[in-house]
Amino acid sequence: MGPTMKVTTHPTADTLTLVLDGELDASSAVVLDAELNKPEIVNYKKVLIDCQRLSYISSAGLGVFISHLQRLQDSDVKLVFFNMQEKVFNVFEILGLDSLMNIVPTQEEAQAA
C-alpha cells in the first residue's frame, strides 16, 4: 500500500502553498505533519492549503491542522484553505472548524486573505 495522498510544496517569498492530492487519512497525516512541522514554516507570512484534489479527510487529518493551528497563529502565520470540495468542507463544518479556520473558495481570495 502506497501513501494515499501526495503533498507538493510551492514556496514563494512570503507564502508557502501546500497542494494536497488524495485522501488525508491516518497514514498520509504523518507526511503532512512532517511538512508542517518544519521549523522554517514560521518564516512565511501565509501557509495556503490547496484542497482541490483532497477527496477525503479523516479525524487524524483534521488533527494535524488542529495541532498546528495554535503554533501558526502564535507565530503570526496565516493558515488559509481554498478550493475545498463540498464533502470535505462538510467535515470541517460539522466539527465547527469553519468558524475557527480561514476557508475561502478560490486561490485569489486565499492570496488576498
Place this chain on the structure above:
Amino acid sequence: MPKVRRSAWFLALASLCWLVLLLSTLSRGQPIAGLPANWPRWVLLLAQGGFAASVFMYARLQPEPLAGQNFIGLLRRLFLRGLGLTLGLGALVGIEQLTSHHTLALPGNTTTAVVYTVALALFMVFLAQTLYTWRSLVNFRGGAKLRREWVVFEVLLGLTLLLQLFSWHIPDGVRLGSGIVLGLFGIYLSGHQRWIAYLSLGEKWQAILLQLGVLGLTVFFLLYLRGAQTDPVLLVPATQSSFLVFNSFFATFYALAGLMITLFNLPVAKVFEERRAEIMSLQQLSQIIQRGQSTPEIYQILFNSAIQTSKADAGALLPPRGVVGSALPAPLLHHLAPADLDAITAVLVPTPGTNHLPEIVENDLHRSQRIKDLPGVYGSVAVLPLHNTAHDYGTLVLLSHEPFTFDSEVLSILHAFTAQTVLSFENLQLAQEALNNQRTQDELRIAALVQERLIPRQLPTDDWFEVATYAQAAKEVGGDFYDFLHLPGQKLAVLIGDVSGKGVTAAFHTAQMKGIFHALMQANPLAKKERDRYPDPHRFMVQANEALTHCLERSSFITAAFYLIDYQAGGFSFARAGHCHTLYYHSIQEEVSYFRTEGLGLGIIRNAGYEKHVKTQFWDYNPGDVMVIYTDGIVEARDGDGNEYGEERLRQMLETCFYQTAAEINEELRHDVQEFSRGQPLHDDQTLLVIKFKAAQPHA
C-alpha cells in the same frame, strides 16, 4: 602435568645417550679417560638409537605447534630453527678445519669425532622438528583416520631403529620390500597438503621460499654426514641409516610435494582467493540476517562487497524511489562525482507497466547510445535494482574504467549479492511485521475490553420514552461512546461522542469522557434553583473541554453531543460539540430534519475562548417524536464504489419508519446502512441511538 615431566625425561635420556655416543665414538682406536679403547659396537648402536628415539619422542610430546591457520608462522619457525642448527654445524666444521692444521690439534681423531657426533645430534634434532612440523600439516583438517595412519607411520619408523639395533639377519628381498612399502607410505602421506588451499597468494610465495630453505638445509646436512661417514679418520660403524634415510626421505619428499603443489596452485590462487572473498561476503550478508542487524548495515555491506568483488572503480547505492523515511536517506557514494551520478540517474526510468527500474549493463560505454553524458574515463557500467514484486529497496550502480568489466560471471555474483540483500530486507520486514502485529493485537484486545466495559449494560427505561441502541466497533477500535444517566425528577441525560484516534489511546480517552460525564452530572446541593442543580449543556461542554485540555494530546479531539431531556417540562436542551447533526422526526409537522446547530469539537481550543463556540439549544418535544443520534461511522459508511451513505439517505430512511417502535426504527436504519456497505470492511465504529418519545403515561 605428566606430559611435561615425560618430555623432560626424554630430554635427560637424550643427553645421556649422546654422552655415551660421544665417548663410544672417541674410544675408536684410543683409550680415553682411563676407559678401554674400542667399546663394543652394540654400545654405540644403543646410544645412537636411544638418542634418536628420545629426541623424536621429545619433539612428539611438544604442544601442537600449529596455531589456528598460521601455516607461514609454522614454516618460518622450522626454517629458523633449522638455520640455527645448520649454522652451528657450519661453525663446528670451520673449527675442525682450523684445528686440523694447527698445533692445538687434539690427539688422534678427537676433533673429527666430536664434530661428527655433534653434527649427528643437530641433524637428528632438525629431522625431528621437520617430522613433527609435517605432522601438523598432514593432519590439518585430516580427520581421525589419517591421524591413526600417521601413528602407524611413526611405529614403522621406530621399528627401523630397532631392526638396526639388534642386527637381525633379514633377507635382502624383505628389506627392499619393506623399504619400498615405507617409502610409499611416506609418499602417500605427502599427498596430504590441504593447508595450501588456505594460503593467500602472498602466503603461497612465502611458503615456497620457506620450503626451499628447509630443503636446502636438509641437503646441507646430508652432504656433510655422507662425507663424514666415509672419513677414514673417524672409523665409525654404519649408523642406523635406514631410520635416518627414511626420515630424511619423508622430510624431503613432503617439502618437495608441498612446494610443487603450491607452485601449481599459484596461477589459480588469485581466482581461488576471489571466490573465497565472494563466499565470505555472502556469508557475512547471511549472518547479518541471522543476527537481525539493521537496514543501514545491510546496505553498507552490500555496497562494500559489490565494489570489492566486481573491482568497480566507482559506485553508488541509491535509496528506493518515492519512499519516505527510508533507512537509506542519501545515496552511498564510492569515488563517484555527483554530476556523474546524475548522468546515470537521468536514464533510470521504470520498466513500462511496472514500478521497478530495469537492469542496465553497458559494457562498452564509449559506444553506448543509452548513457552518453558520462566522462570518458569510464568504460563500463552496471545498474542493478534491488526489489521484489512488492517493494523497491534501492539501486546499485557500479562503474569501471575498463570496458567489459561486468561480464556474465561478475553479474552472476552481483545478482547473488542483490538477491541475498533483498532477502535480508524481506526477513527484517517480516520480523518487524510479526512484532507489530503482536503489539497491535494486544492493543486491540485491551481497547476492545475497555470499550466493552464502557458501553452501558442496561438501557434506561421509563414509560415516557423508548431507547434502542446499536454499536459496532471497527476492526481497529475507534473511540465511539455513549452513555445515559437517569436523573431524579424524570430527567434523562444522554451523551454520545467520538474520540479521534484509535486503539488504546482512544479507549483511554473514552473512559475519561465517561468519567467526566458522571462527575459533571452530580447534583449540585448548593443550587438555589431546581434548573441549576445540573449543568446545562453549554456548561457541560465548557467544563468537559477544560477537563480534557490537560490530558488530550495536541492532535486529538473529541466530538460530542449532550442532551438533557426533562419529561416534566416536555422538552429538552442540548449542545453539539463538533458531533454529527441530530436527526429528528417532528410528529406535529410530520417532517424529518436535522438540527443544524453550531458547535466546535472538544479539545480544539484549549482556553476560555471555547465558551463562544458552543451553544445550548432548546426544543419542546411531542409524543411520537423520534430522535436519531449517531456517529460519523454511520453517515460515512461506504459502498463498493466509495460513495458515502450520507445524511440525506439516513433522513429518507427515517421518513419511512418513524412510526415504528424505537427498536424497530433502529433495526431498519442499521439494516439499510449494512445493505449499503455490504461486502465492504468496517472503516470506523458505528453507533446509532434511537429515542422515541411516547404519549404521557403518568406514573402510577
